[in-house]
Amino acid sequence: MSxxxxxxxxxxxxxxxxxxxxxxxxQGLSEHRQYLDGLGAADALDExxxxxxxxxxxxxxxxxxxxxLPDTLRQRCLRAAVEEGLTGGPIRDTADQTVSSVSxxxxxxxxxxFQPPVDQRVQRSPGLARLGWLAAAACLVIxxxxxxxxxxxxxxxxxxxxxxxxxASADDLVRWDWAAWDDEYAxxxxxxxxxxxxxxxxxxxxxxxxxxxxxxxxxxxxVESSRGVPLETEPVDxxxxxxxxxxxxxxxxxxxxxxxxxxxxxxxxxxxxxxxVVSDQSRRVVIAAPPAxxx
Amino acid sequence: MTGQDDQLLLPRVAQGEPGSVEACLDRFGGLVxxxxxxxxxxxxxxxxxxxxxxxxxxxxxxxYDSSIASEATFIAMIARRRLIDRQRRAGRRPxxxxxxxxxxPGTVTPDRSxxxxxxxxxxxxxxxxxxxLSEEQQRVLQLAFYFGQSHEKISASTGLPxxxxxxxxxxxxxxxxEILRAERKxxxxxxxxxxxxxxxxx
Numbered sequence: 001m002s003x004x005x006x007x008x009x010x011x012x013x014x015x016x017x018x019x020x021x022x023x024x025x026x027q028g029l030s031e032h033r034q035y036l037d038g039l040g041a042a043d044a045l046d047e048x049x050x051x052x053x054x055x056x057x058x059x060x061x062x063x064x065x066x067x068x069l070p071d072t073l074r075q076r077c078l079r080a081a082v083e084e085g086l087t088g089g090p091i092r093d094t095a096d097q098t099v100s101s102v103s104x105x106x107x108x109x110x111x112x113x114f115q116p117p118v119d120q121r122v123q124r125s126p127g128l129a130r131l132g133w134l135a136a137a138a139c140l141v142i143x144x145x146x147x148x149x150x151x152x153x154x155x156x157x158x159x160x161x162x163x164x165x166x167x168a169s170a171d172d173l174v175r176w177d178w179a180a181w182d183d184e185y186a187x188x189x190x191x192x193x194x195x196x197x198x199x200x201x202x203x204x205x206x207x208x209x210x211x212x213x214x215x216x217x218x219x220x221x222x223v224e225s226s227r228g229v230p231l232e233t234e235p236v237d238x239x240x241x242x243x244x245x246x247x248x249x250x251x252x253x254x255x256x257x258x259x260x261x262x263x264x265x266x267x268x269x270x271x272x273x274x275x276x277v278v279s280d281q282s283r284r285v286v287i288a289a290p291p292a293x294x295x
Numbered sequence: 296m297t298g299q300d301d302q303l304l305l306p307r308v309a310q311g312e313p314g315s316v317e318a319c320l321d322r323f324g325g326l327v328x329x330x331x332x333x334x335x336x337x338x339x340x341x342x343x344x345x346x347x348x349x350x351x352x353x354x355x356x357x358x359y360d361s362s363i364a365s366e367a368t369f370i371a372m373i374a375r376r377r378l379i380d381r382q383r384r385a386g387r388r389p390x391x392x393x394x395x396x397x398x399x400p401g402t403v404t405p406d407r408s409x410x411x412x413x414x415x416x417x418x419x420x421x422x423x424x425x426x427x428l429s430e431e432q433q434r435v436l437q438l439a440f441y442f443g444q445s446h447e448k449i450s451a452s453t454g455l456p457x458x459x460x461x462x463x464x465x466x467x468x469x470x471x472x473e474i475l476r477a478e479r480k481x482x483x484x485x486x487x488x489x490x491x492x493x494x495x496x497x
Contacts, residue, residue, distance in 0.1 A: 005469065014461045017468055018446050021439040023379025044472075050364035050417070051472035052440045053372035057418035058425055059441040069324030073342050077324075077349045081316045086308075086353040237337045274336035
């Protein structure tokens with residue numbers, strides 16, 4: 001029935017293996033499939049790709065268990081299934097409410113609850129993860145005023161000009177000073193300006209150590225609140241940024257991945273290149289928050 | 296392949312059986328979410344990827360063949376293609392820098408599962424196969440199939456000759472395939488089903 005994988009020349013196998021490694025399985029293997037059909041070894045393609053997937057799982061790529069699918073994302077997927085006509089009947093979300101006639105993907109905006117990996121849940125006391133973001137923001141008022149006397153401009157920077165324009169024109173502008181979130185960054189100053197109505201803001205960061213983007217990047221987080229009370233949700237990802245070597249002060253535009261409402265604080269962490277989905281807050285940098293959230 | 300075909304979800308999804316889509320999300324949602332978290336730079340991208348992956352899984356559920364792979368492996372295969380493709384489209388090279396955390400394993404040992412998590416049967420078999428390889432071979436497999444790196448990049452980052460990288464990747468993957476295939480044959484024999492596998496190793 002099968003000519004066997006041993007009938008495939010090594011150079012062809014090498015190309016197949018690399019094609020699979022590069023994620024070009026399925027259609028990407030079609031040219032090889034025709035050739036292998038002639039050898040009676042076409043089954044090997046599917047088996048090799050399955051072996052690659054199993055290998056990936058074995059290396060821990062799918063440590064499924066620590067990370068439960070968030071409810072909001074589960075519902076979003078169910079709605080997609082309905083919209084694509086992929087269900088055999090009405091489906092139910094986690095609240096056991098029929099969602100088979102959804103017209104708007106409202107759940108997309110819903111923030112995810114902070115779900116640290118299992119090892120963190122075990123090692124950290126309940127609520128500590130939340131306190132990491134919120135208590136730091138609440139306590140900030142004590143130290144904030146002293147850190148940065150005034151901010152200058154980022155010479156030659158478009159961002160600096162846009163920041164000045166925002167300051168001059170936004171009716172709902174907030175301007176908070178950065179405070180060190182860890183002693184390592186005690187020498188960091190600057191501020192953040194933000195307009196919720198425009199969803200526009202800029203960070204001025206002075207004295208922040210330069211980073212090597214191939215090793216780590218700074219990542220901004222936006223902590224939201226409801227009526228001044230910080231939400232117990234994961235902060236919104238504000239994107240990653242770099243501090244070039246030799247710079248003393250930079251102006252960084254804020255580009256939140258989601259619309260940020262009722263911002264309670266901005267926080268910066270240092271993460272692996274590209275940033276992370278959920279920060280373990282092991283490398284805290286600076287944080288900025290208004291006095292109003294104290295207490 | 297487990298002899299428990301009545302418990303398979305994907306054929307039920309393919310037939311449009313009510314409740315099967317939800318069950319699929321419940322059983323494999325964590326797996327896909329974990330993969331996406333590791334391979335996407337932001338939460339938003341990870342969420343988009345998960346939705347995209349599951350829609351494809353459901354659309355292609357009818358193609359699932361339990362004689363080739365477990366359902367988890369089939370879904371991981373689709374997820375892997377999609378996630379690497381998303382990285383490519385975004386102009387990012389697949390690399391080990393993407394959301395790698397301290398749980399990323401180095402050398403694989405047969406009795407150590409990733410993060411202490413119970414592995415899918417195929418993944419456990421793959422792990423046992425990988426554990427039989429040298430550390431150098433394991434590293435090449437990890438870079439190639441976990442991080443999706445090209446042979447050239449692996450050669451550059453490890454200092455191994457390109458030919459050695461190709462050989463390690465080829466032999467390692469074939470080793471994993473052999474073990475999965477042998478298990479499938481045994482299972483088919485136990486279940487009295489005609490085995491699809493007839494060939495030997497390489």
